[in-house]
Amino acid sequence: MLLVIDHHNGVPAYRQIMEQVKFQVASGVLAPGTELPSTRALSAELSLNPMTISKAYGLLEREGVLERRRGQTLTVREQHADDLHEQKLEPLRRHLATAATMARQLGVSPTQAIKLFRETLDSTSK
């Protein structure tokens, strides 16, 4: 599992882990049933306190993204289609909120902004 932690951006490391795991689940990089590295292994890999890892794993389990099977191994849970759809939209919504703020500050009209987003979608899908 490839995670990148920025130690200096002020966002708690457990949150960074949660966000990246959720993103990878939503985008299909981590398929349902995929086993996650142990707390110990991930702690060594990311040079993070094991408590940070277990906090992130615990919260992801509570949110239903991960599940603990047969006692110990932690795996990606099969997501309901509705949940998965929402999980895909959630990070996008957050990014667009930033863009929307910027559009307002710059005085770019909603019509112009939507047109720009459509053009961007088109150009990056080529």
Add this chain to the structure above:
Amino acid sequence: MKTPSPFVSSEPLVVENLSKLFGKRTALRDVSFKIPAGRVVGLLGRNGAGKTTLLDLACGLLLPTAGEIRTLGCAARELESAQLNRLGVVRQEPRFLDWMTVRQQLEFTASFYPHWDHALEKRLTEMLELDGARRIVQLSQGDQQKLSILLGVCHRPSLLLMDEPMSALDPIIRARMLDVLLERLRDDGCTVVVSSHLLADVEKIIDWVVCLDAGELAVSASFDELQESYAEWTLHSATGTLPETFSETCVLSHEGTTKLARMRVCAADTASEAERFASMYRAEVKSRALSLDEMFPLLLKRRERRAKS
């Protein structure tokens, strides 16, 4: 190989109303906090804040003027070999038998500990690139720090107290040393207290912060909690109606104009507080989390504000 420590206190370091005076000078004044086991604690503070005094009190090298400090469940003034065997100390100015070679000093110190881990010693000597054949008197300051770290961890303590252990180490070795600390935590559940001014380094591994300011406790809190309660906001008002000053207690510093303002804030829930500001001042609020370097002066301010109120 990986024997867990026989007994892990739930709070390996407990400080209660601790004061220390040197003559008329107050080094610590009425400090109280508890460190939960298995944490990596950043002991922060400016020069002269009382960090070294606190660590010396914790290992019984100094005695409190008032109050109490309990280390591994025992009053620090009464530590005996049962506790000392489980306590690791890395001091800012280490004292060695400097006519010895590195290897001789390691053997000498090892002979006092029943559980000295020679395999760990060998591995760390290589990892930190320390030459066992060299005489201590010839070692650079950095190499002396490495030796001091080895002497502090190879008996596999359950509480490790480190006073500025990395100031003379290069960035590569510093990164390895942080990994060594995390490894001790994973293998032995070792609680680590590390004082350092290298905030960008300690920020990578700490999960608890104790901050001293002029001998008083400014903060003792989990690092996650601090990261979530401090932020920098940029307020943008299209109508140019931001006030000249903000009287809200959560605002710690502020600069800007009626159109664009930047402020550092501290609130239990910064996200909902940001929304409140946005609707109250009809402004866009952009929030950014703070690094430990940026947060540090604000932690000190917290005590000033408390003292004023």
